[in-house]
Amino acid sequence: MFGFGRRPIQKLDFIVAGAQKSGTTALNYYLKRHPQIALPIKKELHFFDNDELFAGGNVSYEPLQEMFRPARVGSIAGENTPIYLYWRPALPRIRDYNPAMKFIVILRNPIERAFSQWNMQRTRRIEPFDFLDAVGAEPGRIAASAPKQVRKFSYVDRGRYxxxxxxxxxxxxREQFLIVKYEAFRARQRETVEAVFRFLNLSPPRFRAVEAHDIPYARKIRDEERAAVWEILQSDIGRLETLLGWDCSDWR
Structure with missing residues (x-):
């Protein structure tokens, strides 16, 4: 029924939980190429951030499991939805599902990340404001959406890592988390991907590193825009440096 040596997925073992616009698609490329990793039929399942699924309290995980084809015996299963770290109810739901879940998180310069998200929304014709106007409108948009979080216009808020x-x-x-700096991932892809596989208790397979490509948006961030977002996020960045022992001076 399932093919020789294959079994249905019983439970997810790991999740790539963030951050949006931070190389999670590139990482997914490498995860798909490991013979002992089972991934779903699409990249972002948005299961644990689906508030309607969890509204009744009696949650069925069958829709989640059904997104996976039968996998080789001995495989581990994971998925890649980068909003989970940001979406407040998602992690408690994941803990209820599997308290031993492992998390891979890629963190990009939050100023560059915010600008990239804004560019994406402009390209999709969702965002009517210029970048700094959108940043200025964000607190009001968040307040208007409360108690729910904002998905499409959370440019700065998603960067409060x-x-x-x-x-x-x-x-x-904390040992269930592997936190990767996006800039290090881009500069040292092979080393970073091998670290991801070791974190998942897998031997790194032979693979070819691919060159990362940025989406060519209409324009680049301006100095005054960078400075304005830095003023908003510098306190959180300082806390992150203390929390992780990182030097984020290159994010300024």
Whole structure:
């Protein structure tokens, strides 16, 4: 029924939980090429951030499991939905599902990440404002959406990484997280991908590193825009440096 040596997925073992616009698609490329990793039929399942699924309290995980084809015996299963770290209810739901879940998180310069998200929304004709106007409108948009979070226009808020990780570390042991700096991933892809496989207790297979390509948006971020977002996020970046022992001076 399932093919020789294959079994249905019983439970997910790991999740790539963030951050959006931070190389999660590139990482997915490498994860798909490991013979002992089972991934779903599409990249982002958005299961644990689907508030309607969890509204009744009696959650069925069958829709999640059904997104996976039968996998080789001995494989581990994971998925890649980069909003999970940001979406406040997602991690408690994941803990209820599997308290031993492992998390891979890629963190990009939050100023560059915010600008990239804004560019994406402009390209999709969703965002009517210029970048700094959108940043200025964000607190009002968040307040209007409360108590729910904002998905499409959370340019700066998604970059409050320290706040998100502090929340995550209250729910899961820190050793269940591999936190990767996006800039290091781009500069040292092979080394980073091998570290991901080791974190998942897998031997790195032979693979070919591919050159990363940025999406060519209409324009680049301006100095005054970078400075304005830095003023908003510098406190959180300082907390992140303390939390992870990182030097994020290159993010300024």
């Amino acid at each position: 320290a706040e998100q990780l502090e929340r995550a570390f209250r729910l899961f042991p």
